[in-house]
Amino acid sequence: MCVEVWDDEKPVQWWTLVDAVVVAHQPHPADPARYDIVLGAGVRNEESFFELPAAPRFELFAGTTVAAASAGRCSAVDGLFGTRADPAPVPLELIGCEPAEPLLAALRRPRRSERDWAHLLVLDRRGAVMASRTVGLSITGARPSVLGGALVDITLTDGGDDRPSPAARPVWAQWYQGPPAEPNLWAPYDSQGRAEWLDLTTRAWRAPAPQPDRSGGEHHLDGRFITDVPGLHCAIGEALLGPGRYYGREWNAFKDCLGGGFGVAPPFALTWHDSEIARRALADVVEDPQGRLSYFEEIVQLLERRGVTVLLR
Structure with a gap:
């Protein structure tokens, strides 16, 4: 989860709550429509206050490291403002x-x-x-x-913050023989494993050297396994370029790829098969907290704005 502290206009501080678990919850004594919630989590301080707002607002987001959706707001937060000792190094x-x-x-x-x-x-x-x-x-x-x-x-002494996650090992083992030659080999992994898969595609697309962009024609997107944001980008990369190829790993990178230089550029046609799976799975994932469109809807809208003809099936 992420807790953002807002002043009247913008977020001024935020924390990431790692491995957050609800320990207890009960109706708020002064307003039964609200809840007091106790979370157990690792706390990572992302930024530092210049000054705590006089009347802060707390916004909550929940999701993955790739995308998160609004999880509501609260009037007060305890347990985040104390000084924290640095975690012990992990060899x-x-x-x-x-x-x-x-x-x-x-x-x-x-x-x-x-x-x-x-x-x-x-x-x-x-x-x-x-x-x-x-x-x-x-x-x-x-x-x-x-x-x-x-x-x-x-x-x-310390593996540092860039140490491999446990989810990386099976993905690396699968790629050890070389980049994948079949589609959907990423599908059995969870969101973290799929994110590790996308990490490998960022290098794989450079070898061999990228060819000039292709435009036109029709591409088919297999939507059967798009149940999260990393899965969406794995599937789009395969639909446009083939297994193990890179075409963005999150919103901004995908938008950059549509601008050219990554093998395929609009205009072209994209037939999205089983699109309802992604529509439902990503209904609560929002790229822009102020927006009203889901991640799925934003991706479709972005494609169409860039000149892609999208057919949802």
Whole structure:
């Protein structure tokens, strides 16, 4: 969830509530039409107050890291304004390292490397880069690897904020043989897994080098598995360019792709099969909190404004 603090005109502060769970709720004593709700959640402070508004308004949003919908508002919030200790670092284990410079230098003098960083590259079986993560080189320890030979296992003091999520592992395993050659292989994953899938498409579209944009013709969008925002963008990318290809991963990126330079540009025709599945699944997902259209409706409207003929079936 996200809690936004508004003054009279705009949000001035917001928090992300991670893994939010409703612990208790009851009617508000002064107004039975309202509720007092207790949430258990991890709290991430996104911005800092310049000054707390004299009469703040609290807006609530719920959803995924890709898109969220309005979840109402409340008159007061307790538990967010206190000073919070930084979370304890979570180590990251690197198994089977074959170290070269500058990693060898960091192993020799780990304390001097506390402010250094490196890219952790994820490779497929041919050595092509599928993904990358940024990690700090503050090293807690190193030892002969459990894999044997001259390899080394290294413990990094803190994996950092860019560490891979558990949802990434099965997606990386599927792409290890190379980008997918069949459609809808993303469909069995949940929203987080589908978001990881989209991460891989952002690199895959660059190789081979993008060809000049194609316009015209008719494309068919398989809507059977579009139950969330990442699924919508997985399906649109496949409909326009083929399996594993990139055509935006959220609203702004999709809008940029329609402007050209990503392989397909309007005008063209798009037949959206089983469109009612996405219409229902995304009915409460709103890109613009002030708008009245759902994410599905906004996408259709954007396509039509850019010169795409959309046929919903």
